[in-house]
Amino acid sequence: MNLQYDPEAYRFKTISDFKWSMKCGSEIQFDWKGISYCCYGTVCPAPGQKSRMVIAQAGSAEVLAQTGMWCDTADEVLEYMVGDDRLRDVITQVTVTERTI
Numbered sequence: 001m002n003l004q005y006d007p008e009a010y011r012f013k014t015i016s017d018f019k020w021s022m023k024c025g026s027e028i029q030f031d032w033k034g035i036s037y038c039c040y041g042t043v044c045p046a047p048g049q050k051s052r053m054v055i056a057q058a059g060s061a062e063v064l065a066q067t068g069m070w071c072d073t074a075d076e077v078l079e080y081m082v083g084d085d086r087l088r089d090v091i092t093q094v095t096v097t098e099r100t101i
Helices: 015-024 059-065
Strands: 029-031 037-044 050-059 069-071 093-100
Touching: 015 037, 050 059
Parallel strands: none
Antiparallel strands: 029 037, 029 093, 037 050, 050 069
16 A cells, blocks of 8 residues: 555644644644744653643754644633744644644
8 A cells, every 4th residue: 555645634734633632642743934933742851740731843852842832722722922923823834744633
């Protein structure tokens, strides 16, 4: 089976589509204005803590520590600044490169 990347299939068509994905624990990587970002719908920040959502620039653990934002809701994730833009304002325009569906 030859699976090819189809950016249209990965793209978020609505904000609700993104919020649903985050609530379901999706792992998403996207590009915006030449920078890669990643967000995860369910991550445990430390042993014994409840799972949360996180978004950051893609990269090393150091990059995550410097740019990461822990969130309790998808609406909080949508407030993250991707460059000069709020994610909520551009989520339907970003290039999604990886997405668990």
